[in-house]
Amino acid sequence: MADTFSLQRVLETFRSSLSENKEVYIKYYIAGWQELVSFMNSLGNVFSFISKDVVSKIQILENFLSGENGSYYVTIQSMVKYELDNDLVDLTKRGSHPESGCRTLLRLHRALLWLELFLERLRTSTEDGKTSVMCSDAYNESLAQHHPWLIRKAVGVAFCALPGRDTFFNVMNAGDHTQVVALLGESLPLIAEVYQITEDLYVKNHLLELP
Numbered sequence: 001m002a003d004t005f006s007l008q009r010v011l012e013t014f015r016s017s018l019s020e021n022k023e024v025y026i027k028y029y030i031a032g033w034q035e036l037v038s039f040m041n042s043l044g045n046v047f048s049f050i051s052k053d054v055v056s057k058i059q060i061l062e063n064f065l066s067g068e069n070g071s072y073y074v075t076i077q078s079m080v081k082y083e084l085d086n087d088l089v090d091l092t093k094r095g096s097h098p099e100s101g102c103r104t105l106l107r108l109h110r111a112l113l114w115l116e117l118f119l120e121r122l123r124t125s126t127e128d129g130k131t132s133v134m135c136s137d138a139y140n141e142s143l144a145q146h147h148p149w150l151i152r153k154a155v156g157v158a159f160c161a162l163p164g165r166d167t168f169f170n171v172m173n174a175g176d177h178t179q180v181v182a183l184l185g186e187s188l189p190l191i192a193e194v195y196q197i198t199e200d201l202y203v204k205n206h207l208l209e210l211p
């Protein structure tokens with residue numbers, strides 16, 4: 001993985017995560033998150049409590065993927081089927097499977113909605129738009145509903161440390177502002193599609209409230 005973040009690469013990883021018959025490859029899904037983590041790290045240490053959590057979730061999924069049952073973890077669809085068929089998911093309260101693939105991925109899935117909402121705000125923002133406001137509005141509409149008070153507070157503090165819109169656009173390494181906006185326009189439908197496919201699968205299997 002290259003050191004500098006590029007929005008283009010995030011787009012490519014999420015594109016690779018969709019199979020021809022619209023299944024989602026876990027390998028690329030977590031690679032996309034890895035790229036986003038490296039971006040967040042470049043923004044400063046205030047975000048390290050967030051990136052640590054994402055990294056540990058990526059690690060859990062990576063371990064499943066490279067473990068002896070790895071072939072069942074190739075796509076989100078195969079993972080859900082395998083873990084449910086074999087009673088490997090704590091469905092109502094945490095018990096013998098506190099770190100199932102299904103519940104771990106659900107956390108990232110919820111965060112993907114935040115990302116989608118945030119990037120859409122960024123894409124349509126005007127020059128005087130404040131990234132901290134875009135971030136927290138997107139957060140309140142998505143992830144916040146799943147976080148306890150203390151985390152919401154900490155996240156609020158982190159948002160205040162976000163760089164302005166200009167810096168944000170620059171660190172995305174996707175050219176000038178117009179090009180970034182165009183690339184965001186190209187990325188968002190893909191991210192939304194990955195999100196929706198996962199959402200439908202989780203709804204169908206009653207997995208949206210996994211502890």
Ligand SMILES: CCCCCCCCCCCCC/C=C/[C@@H](O)[C@H](COP(=O)(O)O)NC(=O)CCCCCCCCCCCCCCC
Nearest residue numbers: 036037039040049050053054107108111114135143151155
């Ligand atoms: C660049 C701005 C970064 C702002 C990030 C906003 C999202 C806020 C997420 C806050 C997470 C707080 C840390 C703790 C979380 C956990 O408690 C909680 C529950 O887990 P548990 O059930 O195992 O206990 N974990 C989660 O909900 C997963 C959170 C994942 C957050 C991912 C955020 C990644 C942000 C990537 C930034 C990329 C910017 C995009 C620019 C192109």
